[in-house]
Amino acid sequence: MLDTLTFLLEKLFLLAHIKLSSLLPPPARERGDPPPASRQQQQQQPPPHSFQRGDLLEVPRTLFTHFGIYLGENRVAHLIPDILPALTSDARHIQEMVTNTRLLLGVLSKRASVRVDSVEDFAYGAGILLNAMDRAVRPSPLPGEEVARRAERLLGSVSYSLLWNNCEHFVTHCRYGSAQSLQTDKFCEWLKSLIRDRRNVLLTALLGVLSMACLGVSSGTALPALFIPFTLWMAS
Known part of the structure; x- marks a missing residue:
């Protein structure tokens, strides 16, 4: 059951990520800015000794970007969903690598921890971008x-x-004094565009009719078939 839920959540976030990428234009470059780095250049990982205490590190994941604050001595503080701190006080057990199951249960239970890991464990094989958010945040x-x-x-x-309250809110609070998330802002803009599109009203109405035709007319099928299209119509 847990594996199925993990798979469905990953697919949902992937669809949202693809939709966002297609709807949002790339950020405009200011006059005099250098051209964007190539994928190969972005994936080159700076050696830990080139990081300064307080630097903002970010690594691309499959569905999102993960952020952390460099503390020095090859250590990174980052916020990560984790159910284990709510279940045990065993520091040695908690400090072990967070598995996908621990992460997913942390998301569902709304529990997380700000923990310190090595640069290598934080990056998890991905390239590290250094202070890349400084040009986009005020x-x-x-x-x-x-x-x-x-x-x-x-x-x-x-x-x-x-x-x-995710990892991006944590690092922006630490580095800029104001918690914010560019990823959340983009997702909300995508969600608003989805709601405003009246074609989705027709689609949900059609799905509602099909569900009643397949499952029969009952309160469990009729109410969503009427309520969801009505809500989208009023919000569009």
């Missing part, structure tokens, strides 16, 4: 030492929200 970054100390003060178990 205000300007805080001093590196203050950024690192803010991250260290938040270490431990925290509540989690996929949209309102």
Whole structure:
């Protein structure tokens, strides 16, 4: 059951990611900005000794981008969904690598932890982008030492929200003094465009009719068939 749920969630996020990529134009470059780096250049991982305490590190995942704050000595603080801190106080067990099952249960239970891992474990084989968000977020970054100390003060178990308190909110709070998530903003814009498209009203109405034809007319089929298209119509 858990494997099936993991598969369905991954497919849902993948569809949303593909849709976002097709709807949103690439960010405009300001005059005098250097051209975007190639994929090969972006995937080149800087050696840990080139990082400074308080740097913002980000690594691309299949469905999203993961963020962390460099603390020095090859250590990265990052917020990651994890159910285990809510179930045990065994620090040695908690510090083990977070598995997909632990991560998924953390998302569903809205539990997470701000933990410290090595640069290699944080990157998990992906290339690291260094302070790439500085050009897209205002205000300007805080001093590196203050950024690192803010991250260290938040270490431990925290509540989690996929949209309102994720790893990007953590690093922007630490580095810029204001928690925000560009990924959440893009997702909300995609969701609004989906709701505003009146073709989706017809699609949901058709699906509702088909569900009643296949499953029979009952409160469990008739109410969603009427309520969902009506809600989308009023919101469009």
